[in-house]
Amino acid sequence: MYLAGWLFADMLLVLALVSMGDRGDPLAASATEKTPRPSASASAAKPKPEPKPSGPRSVERKPVTFGVTASTGDTDAMVSQLKKKTARYEGRTAAFVITFGNAPETAAGQNYAEEINKALKVARPAMFRGTTPRNFWSRGPSGSADLEIYFFTR
Secondary structure, X not given: OOOHHHHHHHHHHHHHHHHHHOOOOHXXXXXXXXXXXXXXXXXXXXXXXXXXXXXXXXXXXXXXXXXXXXXXXXXXXXXXXXXXXXHXXXXXXXXXXEEEEXXXXXXXXXXXXXXXXXXXXXXXXXXXXOOEEEEEEEEOOOOEEEEEEEEEXX
């Protein structure tokens, strides 16, 4: 019962981050409103490139999800799997990671999730530098975890 408050606080944090990710870039929107629209004849002659957003980044709404299966303490296997599963997202930066460690007991699942989150920083240090990880428990057989990675927008 004592974990209910922490669970509520973590879920409130997730809700806040998701709501921030739901908002567009206000500086980029105001920059496009100030840009005059070309006439039809000018746009046919030479198309202008899209302006690059110049405001604060936001968080993508849809997470990247995948699972990892490795024995507790087998950091090499964890790092290897995480490198493979995050390879296609190289060059991006993660805002926060929610990791559900599967185990019969709560503490074991959260500890496993913490191991996975530490392995993420070994597997892709640039991708997960400054990322906020959250360790959760999910009932299931030990030695596996389910991850949800929320990346910053490009």
